[in-house]
Each structure stands twice: as C-alpha cells, then as structure tokens.
Amino acid sequence: MTSTDSIPAPPDKPLSGWRVLVPRGGPWGDGVAASLRAQGAVPVVAPLINFAPTTDQQTLDEALARLEAGDYDWLTITSATTVDVLFAHRISIPRNTKVAAVGETTAAALQAVGYEVEMIPESDNSAAGMAEQIIALEDEPRRILTLRSEIAKPVLTDMLSGAGHLVDSIVAYRTVGVPVTDRIHRDVLNGRINAILITSGSVARQVREQFPEIPDTTLLAAIGPRTATDARKVGLPIWAVADKQTVDALIDVVSHFTLPHAADEFAP
Numbered sequence: 001m002t003s004t005d006s007i008p009a010p011p012d013k014p015l016s017g018w019r020v021l022v023p024r025g026g027p028w029g030d031g032v033a034a035s036l037r038a039q040g041a042v043p044v045v046a047p048l049i050n051f052a053p054t055t056d057q058q059t060l061d062e063a064l065a066r067l068e069a070g071d072y073d074w075l076t077i078t079s080a081t082t083v084d085v086l087f088a089h090r091i092s093i094p095r096n097t098k099v100a101a102v103g104e105t106t107a108a109a110l111q112a113v114g115y116e117v118e119m120i121p122e123s124d125n126s127a128a129g130m131a132e133q134i135i136a137l138e139d140e141p142r143r144i145l146t147l148r149s150e151i152a153k154p155v156l157t158d159m160l161s162g163a164g165h166l167v168d169s170i171v172a173y174r175t176v177g178v179p180v181t182d183r184i185h186r187d188v189l190n191g192r193i194n195a196i197l198i199t200s201g202s203v204a205r206q207v208r209e210q211f212p213e214i215p216d217t218t219l220l221a222a223i224g225p226r227t228a229t230d231a232r233k234v235g236l237p238i239w240a241v242a243d244k245q246t247v248d249a250l251i252d253v254v255s256h257f258t259l260p261h262a263a264d265e266f267a268p
Helices: 026-038 055-070 080-088 104-112 127-137 155-162 182-189 200-212 225-233 248-257
Strands: 019-022 042-045 049-053 073-075 097-102 143-149 165-177 196-198 218-220
Touching: 019 026, 019 182, 026 042, 042 248, 049 196, 049 200, 055 143, 073 127, 080 104, 080 143, 080 165, 097 104, 097 127, 104 143, 127 155, 143 200, 155 165, 165 200, 165 218, 196 200, 196 225, 196 248, 200 248, 218 225
Parallel strands: 019 042, 019 196, 073 097, 073 143, 143 165, 196 218
Antiparallel strands: 049 165
C-alpha cells in the first residue's frame, strides 16, 4: 500500500502525531501509554475488557491450596491477569513446582511479584507452544495445574492430557467486555484514532462488536501471529503483526508505518 501525503516523523519520535487506542487500563495500560508517549504518540486508554472473579471460587481455592502444598510438578501461566490472581491470593509456589510462562510479558509479570519462571516457549509463544515444550521436557506423567480464563480454548489441557500428563484445568478469572464512552466511539468512527492495539482474542472481539465500522485509514496492530489469526477470524483487517508477543514489539511494528491523512493508505 502507498501513502502520498503522510506526515514525516522525527527519527527519535516515529509515532509523532499518532493517536493510539490502548485497549486495557490499570498498570498495564499505564505502562503502554508511557511507552507510546516516549515514541511521540498520544495514547487513548480505553479499556475494552476487564476481569472478574471466577464463578466457582471454591474450586479455585482448592486448587491453589494443592499448589501451595506441593501437589503439582508444573504450573502454567498464560496471561498476566493470572499472575494478578496468584498475587491477590498471596500464593507461595513451592520450589518443587516449575512455573511455565507463555511469553516474555507474562514472565515479567511473574518475576515482578517475586515468582521464579522455569520455562518460556522458545519459538511459539502460545498455549500450543508451551504444551509442546513441556511434553518435550517430561518423559514421565506429571501433575500439572493450568490456570486460565473462563473463555480460554482448551488447547493446553488437551495437548498435555493427550501426552499422558495429569492436568487440573481451573478457571482463575472471567473476561468481560467494557463499553467505551460515546466520545471514543465517535473518534474511532471519524478516524481520529489512527491505530488500535489488538492485544488478545478477547480484545479483538470487543473491537469488532463495539466498532462495527472502522475507517480504512485506522491501523489495526496485533501483538503476535496467534492474536492476528483470532482477530481475522472475527473480521478485523490486521495490517501490522508484532513478531514477538510483547508490548515493545507491538509498538515497534506500528512505528514502521507512516501516519496517514483521512484519504491516505498505510505504507510500511
């Protein structure tokens, strides 16, 4: 695609002039907003999803008690939100329990609150990639606790169970949609938002539901190939895909595009 009238950005501020929608709030959203400002962008923090407690707290409590008692050989963590659940419950993970994080962002969240990370998938930062690596590491059946969102696909559990491991798949939290304000809805519709960060399949679904008509000039950027696939499945035209499942990689891939005017198209 080409851009005939784009605004040049200073080399040290490649996102100058961009208004970027950040789809989650809290400390995560604050951190992303700070990174965008450092690149010259104006972040628009508009949480599209939030997280609610599980509807089966007793089952979660029992699983966490078994975890602290050392009943599990592995604990798998596929999101920073799960880390928040562990920290909120003040869970102490025994040394004999190895912790697997789905990617660098999740690993950083674990380490930030004092948990040690044994393994991060080397090439595929996804549930499938995590399962493949654990299966490659373990020749004998192991007890594994997978903490997940209510809407998570059972890929990790199915693969580990299929390999002979004993898996407890427990819902740690629910993902719920959050309606945006009328002003942000108008800004997206009118093209005043230049880019929307797509950070998960849940965010993709909310973007599709809340913004059924997104201007062609709005860049939709996915945090990794898996998220890009999920976004395209719900009908979002993804133009930019980070090669790693990290915020820095996501912002970097956006910075390689020029800022279009209303009638312009994107040029990497």
